Amino acid sequence: MSYLPSPEEKAAYVNRMFAEIAPRYDLMNRLMTGGQDVAWRRELVGLCDLPAQGSLLDVGTGTGDIAKEALRQQPGITAIGCDFTFEMMRVGQGTGERIRNTQYAIRNPHFTQGDALHLPFPDDAFDAVTSGFLLRNVTDLDAALREQVRVTKPGGRVICLETAPPSQVLLGPAVRFYMFRVLPVLGKLISPRGSAYQYLPNSTRTFPEPDVVVLKMERAGLKNVFYRRKMLGTVAIHVGTA
Secondary structure (H helix, E strand, C coil): CCCCCCHHHHHHHHHHHHHHHHHHHHHHHHHHHCCHHHHHHHHHHHHCCCCCCCEEEEECCCCCHHHHHHHHHCCCCEEEEEECCHHHHHHHHHHHHHHHCCCCCCCCCEEEECECCECCCCCCCEEEEEEECCHHHCCCHHHHHHHHHHCEEEEEEEEEEEECCHHHCCCHHHHHHHHHHHHHHHHHHHCCCCCHHHHHHHHHHCCCCHHHHHHHHHHCCCEEEEEEEECCCCEEEEEEEC
């Protein structure tokens, strides 16, 4: 199968792919970003501007890293991680158990299985809704954004950490070589399904530029939308207010 499946195949392909790479997903994230993804999540959670007893939903939560970071920063909040792929959340629950036994004493978020295009939550339910590297994998970007806005309280924030196409960034040729040559080799060495790390860079190449994502977030109903570029412009944190 192509590493860029058709829209009809994409949901099943992505679900199967993430189920297979779940055991090494966090390790690959650290290696791919040189550990910078930890700082991005820390910054993302800070931008949520959560009240002391607030609530956060992390869509496409994977192993729950964003939700766990939110609980680390504000232990009094309620954090829910929602993902299409059960196997990713199962790995995250195990990681949470190990974290709880360390000096940090971070409790697990609540995990629930759900589709980003049909979130299993009522309107106006959360003070902040986040996602990390989710949007490039959904079959309908506009519908996914509308769902995130729907479940966010008025005045709450929607924050999306996402890749950006490497074509126009600083050091573009070097970045493209790393993404399309180095990452696939690294993926084959580390992950049980190395082909996933050919799909993932290609999904970045076809994802909209940050300025286009801003327009889509505004059309979904968000205000005061802005973004911050990271990692030589290949990653962006998008922020909007419901």
